[in-house]
Amino acid sequence: MSARRPIPGLGAAPSTDLPVLLPFDRGKGRTPDIYLATRWLASLPPWTPLLILAVMLAWPLVAHAQGRYAYSDAFDALFRWMPFLVFEGFFFNILISFLAMAIGTVAGAALGLAQISLNPMLRRAAWFITQLFRNSPWLVLLFIVLLAFPFEIVIGGVIIPIPDWMKAVFGLSLPIMANISEVVRGAVQSVPTAQWEASESLAFTRRQTMWQIILPQCFKRMIPPWMNWYAILTMATPLCSLLGVEELITLSRQAMEGEDNHPELLVPFFGFALVIFFMYCYPIARATIWLERKYSVKL
Amino acid sequence: MQKVLSAAILSAITLTSVSAYSAQCTNETWNRVMERGKVVVGVKADYKPWGYRNESGELVGMEIDMAKDVAATMGVELELVPVQSSNRMQFLEQGKIDMMIATMSDRKDRREIVGIVQPNYYTSGTNVMAPKALALKEWTDLSGKPVCGKQGAFYNKIVEERYDADIVAFTGNAEAKQALRDKKCIAWVYDDSSIMADLASGNWDDFEMPMQTEDDNPWGLAVPKDELNCVFGKFMSGMQYNWHQSGALIELEKKWGIQATSYLEKQNQRFGDWLAE
Structure with missing residues (x-):
């Protein structure tokens, strides 16, 4: 009896010299995930604010009080300031994000369509504007707009003041415009070319094809990235505090000044800002990821 | 003939001096304030107790009280704009605010940008x-x-x-x-x-x-640089002189719980009315 040859994988270690398809490496061959921040936010459990609150309350155990000013005094101060912070601080964060999104969407849609225009000059110009604002740091854009824009404009003898938060709206709408432009361009190009060919064979003009056939199909798939950018924009609005625009973070600082700048105030006040931003952005992030899964192209 | 000539020369001199004065002093800010009936004062919102917010969000403090007095004396309404140390001089240069009382130290380099009015109202x-x-x-x-x-x-x-x-x-x-x-x-x-x-x-x-x-370092309130030696600057000089003379600043210091400074005491004595009892 000759010795039986062991079978690779059963009687011996698995081995082969045949070319095989290696397992898909998730780290390498993937396009960058535009939903990175939103996906992370949406993956947090819904009870995160309670966790933050627990950390805030447990803080004095870690950093023991050093003076007569107790940690509970700081919480009392927070409760007294809360209405002001919400209605005159966070309100402006929301207002800025709404208006910046509205302007950014309208301008971005126009820019995105210009990017797929048949006119090469227009196409290149739109591409350049998109790349310029998409790749500039938001804070730099904000600085330029806040310092370069006038604080009031005179139209026919009527003085129209432009408050700082309005300038922040313009500043933040620029990167949003550029990113929405890419969303629109990407969505239009993701429609199978057969749709274009079919409509051309049915004697649709280019404009009719775009408005009646292509864009209606794009609309649905543009919603998740659009919401994604809204969540990112909202989380970026505290950047304005660096420029003195009166929003939640700026007013939190001023409130702490009004309470004599006790260091004990820092955790409750900034913790509150964290919680309120989370509670606003979290549902948007969850809905975005849900819609993204629902509308994504199944392969 | 000589009389006519000298009269002509005299009138020429007066004319040039008048035009030189008017070129120097347009009183643009002052006139604008009077026209719209509102003075916009830049104050601090992060410098207790000179300028900060109370719980309902109103700006209060020693400098805000001073600004209120300025507006009341001018007979116009008061609008307060919170400024920061980093942007207060720009705001005044741009005309976003008409004047500022914003805990600013009176420094040589700052006098080149804004019109810091004498006598200084505080020191630290x-x-x-x-x-x-x-x-x-x-x-x-x-x-x-x-x-x-x-x-x-x-x-x-x-x-x-x-x-x-x-x-x-x-x-x-x-x-x-x-x-x-x-x-x-x-x-x-x-x-x-x-x-x-x-x-x-x-x-x-x-x-x-x-x-x-x-x-x-003394603190200075400021008006636009062009108006330092014009109506606005001189008016603010008068305001500060009166605050020192009447002891209003010492009272405000007490009201806002600021430790009494010898500077205000000294100014009060220095500008004191020699006929007063």
């Missing part, structure tokens, strides 16, 4: 708050050590250059004090009167103000 010096355990004595003890400060304060640079300290500047005082407590820096450099108020509050028992106060 620079000192540090440091843990008693470190037993700092001299300013030179700060050499090569990290020192916390607030962004926009002019003495940050001075302390850095004169004593070779490494300034770590924060946007807010609460952050700077927390850093001091966390031992991220050996001292916190700030206005002496504010440090004294903190030490007196009993929350900083392990800390002291060990140095000799330096750079005692």
Whole structure:
């Protein structure tokens, strides 16, 4: 009896010299995930604010009080300031994000369509504007707009003041415009070319094809990235505090000044800002990821 | 003939002097304030008790009271615009605010940008708050050590250059004090009167103000530079003179719980009415 040859994988270690398809490496061959921040936010459990609150309350155990000013005094101060912070601080964060999104969407849609225009000059110009604002740091854009824009404009003898938060709206709408432009361009190009060919064979003009056939199909798939950018924009609005625009973070600082700048105030006040931003952005992030899964192209 | 000639020369001189004056003083800001019946004053919202917010969000403080007095004297409405140390002079240059009373130290380089009106209404010096355990004595003890400060304060640079300290500047005082407590820096450099108020509050028992106060620097309110020697500047000079003479500033100091400074006492005596009882 000759010795039986062991079978690779059963009687011996698995081995082969045949070319095989290696397992898909998730780290390498993937396009960058535009939903990175939103996906992370949406993956947090819904009870995160309670966790933050627990950390805030447990803080004095870690950093023991050093003076007569107790940690509970700081919480009392927070409760007294809360209405002001919400209605005159966070309100402006929301207002800025709404208006910046509205302007950014309208301008971005126009820019995105210009990017797929048949006119090469227009196409290149739109591409350049998109790349310029998409790749500039938001804070730099904000600085330029806040310092370069006038604080009031005179139209026919009527003085129209432009408050700082309005300038922040313009500043933040620029990167949003550029990113929405890419969303629109990407969505239009993701429609199978057969749709274009079919409509051309049915004697649709280019404009009719775009408005009646292509864009209606794009609309649905543009919603998740659009919401994604809204969540990112909202989380970026505290950047304005660096420029003195009166929003939640700026007013939190001023409130702490009004309470004599006790260091004990820092955790409750900034913790509150964290919680309120989370509670606003979290549902948007969850809905975005849900819609993204629902509308994504199944392969 | 000679009479006619001299009259002509005289009138020419008067004309040129008048036109020179009018070229110098357009009184643009003053006239604008009077026209719209509202003066826009830049004040601090982050500098208790000179300018800060109360719980309902209104701006209050010693400088806000001064601004109210200015508006009442001019007979116009008052609009307060919160400014920061980093943008207050720009706002005035741009015309976004008509004047400012914003805890600004009266410095030579600042006088080139805005019209700082004499006599100065307040003064403060620079000192540090440091843990008693470190037993700092001299300013030179700060050499090569990290020192916390607030962004926009002019003495940050001075302390850095004169004593070779490494300034770590924060946007807010609460952050700077927390850093001091966390031992991220050996001292916190700030206005002496504010440090004294903190030490007196009993929350900083392990800390002291060990140095000799330096750079005692008067504070100045400012109008646009072009109007310093015109109606607006001279009016504000008069306001400040009256505050000193009547002791209004000393009363405000008391009202806002600021430690009494000898500067205001001295000014009060200096400008005192010699006929008053």
